Structure formats: C-alpha cells, structure tokens
Amino acid sequence: MHNWTKMPAAAVLVIALFLGIPYASFAQSTRYDLLLKGGHVIDPANHIDEVRDVGVLQGKIAAVEKNIPADQARKVVDVSSLYVTPGLIDIHYHVGNGGAPLNWFAPDARAHALPLGIPADLALQSGVTTIVDAGTSGAETFLQEKEEVIDRARVRVLAFLNIVANGMSGGLEQSLDQMDVKLCVDTIKKYPDLIVGVKTAHYWTGGPWDGEHVPWAAVDRAIECGILTNSPVMFDFWPRPERTYEDLILTKMRPGDIHTHVFAQQFPIILPDGKINPALAQARARGVIFDVGHGAGSFWFRNAVPAQKQGFIPDSISTDLHMGDYLTVSMNNVMSKFLAMGVPLEDVVRRSTINPAKEIHRPDLGTLSIGQDADIAVLELTQGHFSYSDCGVAKMDANIRLLARMTIRAGRISYDPSGLSMVEWEKARPQYFTIPDRGESLPARADDYPRD
Numbered sequence: 001m002h003n004w005t006k007m008p009a010a011a012v013l014v015i016a017l018f019l020g021i022p023y024a025s026f027a028q029s030t031r032y033d034l035l036l037k038g039g040h041v042i043d044p045a046n047h048i049d050e051v052r053d054v055g056v057l058q059g060k061i062a063a064v065e066k067n068i069p070a071d072q073a074r075k076v077v078d079v080s081s082l083y084v085t086p087g088l089i090d091i092h093y094h095v096g097n098g099g100a101p102l103n104w105f106a107p108d109a110r111a112h113a114l115p116l117g118i119p120a121d122l123a124l125q126s127g128v129t130t131i132v133d134a135g136t137s138g139a140e141t142f143l144q145e146k147e148e149v150i151d152r153a154r155v156r157v158l159a160f161l162n163i164v165a166n167g168m169s170g171g172l173e174q175s176l177d178q179m180d181v182k183l184c185v186d187t188i189k190k191y192p193d194l195i196v197g198v199k200t201a202h203y204w205t206g207g208p209w210d211g212e213h214v215p216w217a218a219v220d221r222a223i224e225c226g227i228l229t230n231s232p233v234m235f236d237f238w239p240r241p242e243r244t245y246e247d248l249i250l251t252k253m254r255p256g257d258i259h260t261h262v263f264a265q266q267f268p269i270i271l272p273d274g275k276i277n278p279a280l281a282q283a284r285a286r287g288v289i290f291d292v293g294h295g296a297g298s299f300w301f302r303n304a305v306p307a308q309k310q311g312f313i314p315d316s317i318s319t320d321l322h323m324g325d326y327l328t329v330s331m332n333n334v335m336s337k338f339l340a341m342g343v344p345l346e347d348v349v350r351r352s353t354i355n356p357a358k359e360i361h362r363p364d365l366g367t368l369s370i371g372q373d374a375d376i377a378v379l380e381l382t383q384g385h386f387s388y389s390d391c392g393v394a395k396m397d398a399n400i401r402l403l404a405r406m407t408i409r410a411g412r413i414s415y416d417p418s419g420l421s422m423v424e425w426e427k428a429r430p431q432y433f434t435i436p437d438r439g440e441s442l443p444a445r446a447d448d449y450p451r452d
C-alpha cells in the first residue's frame, strides 16, 4: 500500500492521473470535495428536516450528518441561515421548437417556426436540477429535441412524449392521423432513459364534433400508449359537455396518471356553494395525481386558495415554462405562492422533489440519499412584503418569498450568482490577479472547483 499522504502533492497528482483515479480521492485527509455547512436540510424522502451538513464526493452525495468537521473537505460553503434541499424537479417545462409548421415545405415558408420552448438551463436559476419536457415533441420531432437540447443541457432533461407525432404547436395537434400509438410506443421504447411518459394537450377545445374530431380521441390514444409502455400519461384537458372533467379523473385516468393545470380556469374545482368538488378526493382515492403546471393560463387563485384551505394541495408543483410565460413564472415563484397560501415549507419541498420523482417513476431523484447524484438546491426564505399574480391578472399579497441562492448539479456548482461558494475578491489566490497572455489560456479564477 502506498503512503499517499507523505508524497508531494504534484507526485500524487501525476500518479493519480496515470492510474486514471480522480485526484480528489487522494487529497490529503479530505473525505469530501465539497461541504455545505450549517444549512437547514429538508429532504422529505429521508425524513430529514433539521440542521445538517452535506458532504459531496466525486459528484455524489457522500454524507448528510450533523457537525462534519470543515477540515474534511477541499471546499467548504457556509450555508447557515439557508435551506438545503434535493435539487428541485419541475415536471412541466418546455424545451425545443415543438412541431414543424404546417407550411414547412411551402415555397414561401419561413425558415423556422417560432420556438415554443425556452433554454433548459434557465431552470437552474430556481434550484431545479431535473426538468421534464411536457410533450413539446412527439415521435417525429423527439430526436431533434434530444440532439439540440437534451444532450447539451447542464440540467437533467427528461420528457413526456406527445401522442401527436409532430409535437406541440406545429399545427397538427388536431389531426387524428397524427395520434399514432405505434409510433409513440416505439419511440418511448427506444429512449427508456429519457422518456418518462406520454402527454396529450390542446385537443379540440371548442369546434363542432365530426368524424375527424371525437371527444376522447386524444385522451384514449395517449392512454393506449401509456398502457403499452407501462408509463404515466400527463393530461392537459379542456372539459366539454360530451367529455366532462369528472369523466376524465374518475373514469378515464388510470392510477398514476397526472392531471396537470389543476387550478386552471376551466375546471370545476370549487363548486357554486364554495365547497371543493368531491370528485377530486374520489380521484385521489383511485390513485390519480394532480400537478400544478402554472403557465400563462393555468393558475387562478379563485381555485387554488379555497382548495388549499379545504385541504387539497396538488401532488406536484411545476411551472409549464415556455416562451409565453418565462418573464413571470419560475419554480421559485410558484413554490412561493404555495407558501403564501399557507402550505408549510417542508410540504412545498416534498411536492417539488420526491413527489414528482415518484410520479415519473424515478425515485432515485429528488433525494439527498447517499450515493445519488449530488443534485442540490440552496434556498433562501425571506419574510417581507411581497405580492403574487395569477393568470386571471389578479394578485395576492403575501409576507414570504423563496429564492434559490445556489444550484449544484452532480457536484458541479451550476448557479451561484451571489458568490456563496466564492472568496471575496481581495482575498483571492494569486492566479486571480494575473493577466492571461493568450485568449486560449485558462481563466484567472479564484478557485478551481468545478463550475458551469
């Protein structure tokens, strides 16, 4: 056995590199690459809700314990007075371009459709480390989304596949021909690590029924694909007399299927007498899942506040971020609304971590369990005077706000705009004060911890 600790650091580095072993393993007496010290850890999956230190080694969670000595880590970040949670999971997000436009091949067609999705990595600003694209792409457009977005993003990107082969907003969402169950099944089976379920949305919300437009076509075909792939279906739905909301959640949806946009204007969440629709509890008893999917048109306080007061809180909190709402909505903004309505922080974190992880059959995510990817959010809870808006352009005053201060994805510091993990510039090491002689030179940085 070599005695690594007596060798000069440079020699250890050379040997480590030669053997292909990460240098961090040999750093003298350090057990962790990174230590988040003094934060209030909320990890609902592991029943932790108290001050703990979190150690990270080689991109994985290595310890969640009380009083880990600072000298056991190469880098220590003081997060006292802040909350440390698993990286948040937003299961309703939109990336990529969506469907191709109907006139794609016309001689006078413009080169590209306007994109529907927003940059995946914007999610990191809210402490989100996993997003799930909610059906922006279908079987025919998924490969483009994978190559252009999923494979390049820093945030982990998973997807619900649209039952419509051309995907969302290209103009073909109303076409029965496009709802190709076999194509949907084949594509999900081809990408089992990326596609977590099926999505249906926007189908025939007002036009007359005819041979091409039958009330349950999109719902039935999405469920068929869900059955054949053993995966959940996420429903964006518009009730009509021939297809009621109660029919959807009490008859059509299977246990584990997800109704997103639950507090949108079109759903009878609160009945005329002010009581919550009993169908919600009946659906829950069947195993139906309810998701927020806030978006530009799917969150009304008139539904959310009375529902919360009567004990109904959606199982998962999500944003429906896309080009139409990204100035207004963020994961932190939506979580803050639930805090403002009186939902406890631990509960809000649960519905933004382990709950959505289980909904997409990925219980390995949304936890700080030892050995999992070190996906971590550092969050600040502030008391003060705040107001929040809804999609009916009404507002609600509040005295609380949640905001991400730092986001760590697989051990890399991906978001730290206030420099929580950084030294004051006057105290930086000598390299920071050097002028690089070439454009290709390594940047003059105050530390070399892995960052984006």
Ligand SMILES: [Zn+2]
Binding pocket: 092, 093, 094, 134, 295, 320
């Ligand atoms: Zn959406």
